[in-house]
Amino acid sequence: MSDTVLTAQDLAKSFGGVRAVRGVSFAVAAGEMLALIGPNGAGKSTCFNMLNGQLRPDGGRVLLRGQNIAGLPPRRICRLGVGRTFQITATFASMTVRENVQMALLSHHGEAWRLWRPARTQRIAEAQALLEQTGMAAQAGRAACVLAYGDLKRLELAMALAGNPSLLLMDEPTAGMAPDGRTALMALTRRLAAERGLAVLFTEHDMDIVFGVADRILVLDRGELIAQGSPAAIRADARVRAVYLGSGATSGGH
Amino acid sequence: MTFLLLQALTGLASAATLFLVAAGLTVIFGVTRVVNFSHGSLYMLGAYIGWTVLGHLPRTPWGFALGVAATAVALAVLGSLLEMTLLRRLYRAPELLQLLATFGVVLIVQDAAQAIWGTEDLPLPRPPWMRGFIVIGAERFPSYDLLLIAAGPAVLAALWLLLHRTRWGTLVRAATQDRAMLAALGVNQRLLFTSVFALGAGLAGLGGALGLPLGSANLQLDLSVITDAFVVVVVGGLGSVPGAFLASVLIGVLQAAGVALVPKATLVIVFVVMAVTLVLRPHGLLGRGGTLAREAEAPALVVPATLAARWLGLAALAVLAAAPLFAGPFAVAVLTEAMIAVLFAASLHFMMGPGGMASFGHAAWFGIGAYGAGLAATLLAWPLPLALLGAVLTAGVVAALFGWFVVRLSGVYLAMLTLAFAQIVWAVAQQWTDVTGGDNGILSVWPSGMLADPRAFYWLTLALCTGGALLLRRVLFAPAGYALRAARDSALRAEAIGLNAAHLRLAAFALAGAAAGLAGGLDAFSKGSVFPTYVSIGRSVDALLMVLLGGVQTMAGPIVGAMVYTGLYDLLLQTVALWRLVLGLAIVTLVLAFPQGIAGALRRGQA
Amino acid sequence: MLNVSELHSFYGRAHVLQGVSFQVAPGEVLVLLGRNGAGKSTTLKSLIGLLRPRAGRVEFGGVNVAGWEPHRIARAGMGFVPEDRRIFTGLTVAENLETGRQPPRPPLPAWTPARLFALFPNLGQMASRQGGRMSGGEQQMLTIARTLMGNPRLVLLDEPSEGLSPLIVEQMAHAILALKQAGVTMLLAEQNLHFAARVADRAVVIESGRIVWAGTMAGALADAASHLQV
Structure with missing residues (x-):
């Protein structure tokens, strides 16, 4: 792996004596799409939340381009170049689509505390460019609270990109979307990752998506990494089949 | 033992x-x-x-x-x-x-x-x-x-x-x-x-x-x-x-x-x-976090005033400025009161609407400002400008200190704590007789010199209150105001784009407190006295009623609400013996008739 | 068993259901297919009364229950399993089951915790565990078991496979087929075609608040490839 963006080393976390994550290590490279899968309760969310700052690891390190970010609050991690999308979309409902992106840009440039010039007149061109890239330009003037769900997901993507991140963390990016919308969103992500050299780490339950777009797959079970590798290798892994994939009868044969 | x-x-x-x-x-x-x-x-x-x-x-x-x-x-x-x-x-x-x-x-x-x-x-x-x-x-x-x-x-x-x-x-x-x-x-x-x-x-x-x-x-x-x-x-x-x-x-x-x-x-x-x-333990000794989730109402889009609205506002301001030239002393007194109410309501709206911080004890800051100004004017014999500055700073600093403890809390917790704090301020005002005079209050807080003329004082109040309200409004449309609103809309997303939600809310809390303190200071000079009633629950409810009457979601709401409420209230107080009963019934009826606020009802009516 | 005709529902001012009509026959599993926002959840919520339909009829066992309050509809024998597994996290598994308990409905045998633990063996091992300390899959099983405690004649399931790992989805399919064997009629809202294919007898497809297709599940699968955008 030539250009490693994020390295997790020996991550561990316990909740009231229950060891939710025990010694997980992996790396993501620029331009790579890495999927994190596993049974419900395997520790995916815990793992994810230690990377994005929502949780402080009990042990281990999280290196973002060599700098340890473990235990930093989410806003600091964001400023260091980590963008996020959420399982349930989180945008600013009282603002227009463009204002949402402008807000993200203002924060990224350290201008969020300015008190005088109206916010809506600032960083318009940059915001518009991001909306073009995510296919949201036509809806720039609409209120975020009236958008269709798929469009909210794309708005989140635009807001995440406003911070010019080197790593994108996507928590169940296609949850709650129809199959064709899922494919389109992940194709867009894939293209943006390639264009920007963006490392993408995502969790996902839709096996069509996981096996369709991921370059590599990590499998967690009971807090431990039980397998990692190419989609083909994961699909063939007997242990992964036993704890997670099953026969494939209800998940499209994967 | x-x-x-x-x-x-x-x-x-x-x-x-x-x-x-x-x-x-x-x-x-x-x-x-x-x-x-x-x-x-x-x-x-x-x-x-x-x-x-x-x-x-x-x-x-x-x-x-x-x-x-x-x-x-x-x-x-x-x-x-x-x-x-x-x-x-x-x-x-x-x-x-x-x-x-x-x-x-x-x-x-x-x-x-x-x-x-x-x-x-x-x-x-x-x-x-x-x-x-x-x-x-x-x-x-x-x-x-x-x-x-x-x-x-x-x-x-x-x-x-x-x-x-x-x-x-x-x-x-x-x-x-x-x-x-x-x-x-x-x-x-x-x-x-x-x-x-x-x-x-x-x-x-x-x-x-x-x-x-x-x-x-x-x-x-x-x-x-x-x-x-x-x-x-x-x-x-x-x-x-x-x-x-x-x-x-x-x-x-x-x-x-x-x-x-x-x-x-x-x-x-x-x-x-x-x-x-x-x-x-932010959720109390045995409380559990996260159980307070409510169905959030969709917040309305915030848009700048139209050109027509701006002209209307300017015209209203011109009429208000000219009022002492043709209105009598009683009208000037009522208008002074209304202007103070406008700033008081605007400051509450600032933290409650865009800030998303419910306050049921906003009188605390009003009262602290009033007592600050009153004490500065009588005890320290400071001139009016200095006394007012003192009122603003005291209220702002105390609000910042109190805010530091509570801005991370949500809705109901915040409402109850602000109320409790206001009650404590009220009790201090009542019981610390050596300094506050207790129920006898502080008397003879009159402006001196040119401002002794009620009309001059009205003009000063008009300038400071509309200026203050407009300044708050300006901040709301600036990046800082947007960031505050962002933290309200989605704290999760705000953090994820690098905003410090707690600091933003704290700043808003302090600013709102300072503005309310200015209103309180002006009120002290306008009435010439300060009493514990300045910090009473009733005063906090006044502010809330003004904001809710006008609508939390609109920026002009609190201003209109303050003017209407001040007028109605003075009328009620003068004409009805059981005014509490009438006011109580009016509040209950209003809430039952317009569970989403009057402005919300109007918006629905238009669409 | 269920005869829905010309159902209209609104969320605020949004006209979400624009005249939905379909039937569910006793003993069958009908799946409601459709993309996000098409009106699947809204349909189920309108049936159970969590959303009051503005117009239309919901004949359940020959009685029009449209406009009734949810608890009356539930007592009439309609069970609802929500999409986001709304179990009571502060209550134990046994207490969760208790919240769903309603009188038996002869001649069908009454559901008891013992009978439900036989159907969902995992739950039996954790009867005194707090709902909040269960995994997503276990919570989903508990939601279904809790609804069954009301001895419903018809069960509405909102996206039972959403957010579950493939292995758990498989177990879910087994459970639903076992329920069908036990004589429970079911109406599912789903997006997962693979899952629906496994459990459903018939399908209706909803798009923009209207039913645009109805037929057998096999027919739906054949059409899905060509023109049904589900």
Whole structure:
């Protein structure tokens, strides 16, 4: 792996004596799409939340381009170049689509505390460019609270990109979307990752998506990494089949 | 040593009645998600009804027990009626409107109780059996207090069994989490809610009757009890009965110890307990986080004023500026008051609307500003500009200090704590007579020189208040205001784009406090005096009514609301004897008619 | 068993259901297919009464229950399993089951915790565990078991496979087929075609608040490839 963006080393976390994550290590490279899968309760969310700052690891390190970010609050991690999308979309409902992106840009440039010039007149061109890239330009003037769900997901993507991140963390990016919308969103992500050299780490339950777009797959079970590798290798892994994939009868044969 | 033990026991005894009230409040909140402001009124009614009932019963222990039980049942019935006529219609309303409507009930009960029982304190004559005591060391300790001390744990145990060992209790606990789901499982929520409310009201009645021998039935009970109960419930953790018990014991004992050791510091102790708890455990001693999720209402898009609106505003400003040239002194006085109200309402709107921080004690900052200016002008003999600056800074700094403890809290917690804080400021103003003059207030706070002319003072007020309100508005449209709104819309996303939500909210809190302080300072100079009423709950409610009348979602709302409200209020005060009753009924009616606020109703009407 | 005709529902001012009509026959499993926002959840919520339909009829066992309150509809024998597994996290498994308990409905045998633990063996091992300390899959099983405690004649399931790992989805399919064997009629809202294919007898497809297709599940699968955008 030539250009490693994020390295997790020996991550561990316990909740009231229950060891939710025990010694997980992996790396993501620029331009790579890495999927994190596993049974419900395997520790995916815990793992994810230690990377994005929502949780402080009990042990281990999280290196973002060599700098340890473990235990930093989410806003600091964001400023260091980590963008996020959420399982349930989180945008600013009282603002227009463009204002949402402008807000993200203002924060990224350290201008969020300015008190005088109206916010809506600032960083318009940059915001518009991001909306073009995510296919949201036509809806720039609409209120975020009236958008269709798929469009909210794309708005989140635009807001995440406003911070010019080197790593994108996507928590169940296609949850709650129809199959064709899922494919389109992940194709867009894939293209943006390639264009920007963006490392993408995502969790996902839709096996069509996981096996369709991921370059590599990590499998967690009971807090431990039980397998990692190419989609083909994961699909063939007997242990992964036993704890997670099953026969494939209800998940499209994967 | 004996002395301290006795104080601790006295504290435990007073904790018992406090626990009964707080337990009812917390159970009702847990299930219905309504913070019942009128719970203190139910306690007060318990005391009054208990007084009447016990007066007609034999003065034996059994007669007393029967009377107390009858009072509790009577309150349970009254509570059910209240739930069925009012609360039931409020379950889907925003929490501030719920607080406001139940405050309307407080006003109604006040006037009703006064009409029935009069303004005199009504102590319960203690029968001989109640005057018994035991001897601890060399001191006497009343047996009745021991009875009260036992009552607390007994009620706690009974409640626990009721909630954990019966089907009703299981359903109640399920309803605290997800009432819609429970309905879909075939449970009649209406019945459940009414029964819960009856239980809570019954507990308040029980507390009122049991507490009667310690003091008397009087018209101050409602607000003093509700303030303590809010603190207990917040410290214990909203919805947690054992938490309420722990907190009431903690506060009861500390208060008693405080009375004995540092009498002046009693109020401060309550506040310190609250602050320490919330810093260490933001959801209270036994509260659980994350159970307070409510269905958020979709916030409206915020757009700059249209050109027409700007011209309209400018024209209005011109008329206001010219008013003293053709209006009489009374009109100028009313206009001055209205202008002060505009800034006061705008400052509340700033933190409540875009800031998303509900405040039920905004009078605290107004009062601190007023006292700051008043003291600076009289004690220090500062000139008006300096005194006003002092008012702004004092209010802003205190708001920042208080805000530091509370800005991480959400909705109901914040509303209750701001109220409790305002009550503490009010009590300090009333009791620290050496400095504040107590109920006599600070007099002769008149502007000097050119500003002694009411018209000149009006122009100054107009300039400062519209200037202040416009400045707040400017900030709202600047990046900082957007960032504040972002933190309100989605704290998760705000953090994920690098915003520090807590700092933004703190800054907004301090700024709103400073602006309210300016309004208070101006009011002090305009009236020439400062009284504890400047910090009263009524003043906080005034601000809330102004903002809610105009609509939280619109930026011009608080300005219009303040002007309309000031006019109506002056009219009401001059013409109606039972003004509290009328105001209370008006509030309840308004909330029932427009559960989403008047502006919300207007917007719906247009679309 | 269920006859829905011309159902109209609104969220605020949004006209979400624009005249939905379909039937469910006793003993069958019908799946409601459609993309996000098409009106699947809204349909189920309108049936159970969590959302009051503005117009239309919901005949359930021959009685029009449209406009009834949810608890009355539930007591009439309609069970609802929500999409976001709204179990009571502060209550134990046994207490969760208790919240759903309603009188039996002869001649069908009453559901008891013992019978449900036989159907969902995992739950039996954790009867006194708090709902909040269960995994997503276990919570989903508990949601279904809790609804069955009301002895419903018809069960509405909102996206039972959403957010579950493939292995758990497989177990879910087994459970639903077992329920069908036990004589429970079911109406599912789903997006997961693979899952629907496994459990459903018939399908209706909803798009923009209207039913645009109805037929057998096999027919739906054949059409999905060509023109049904589900």
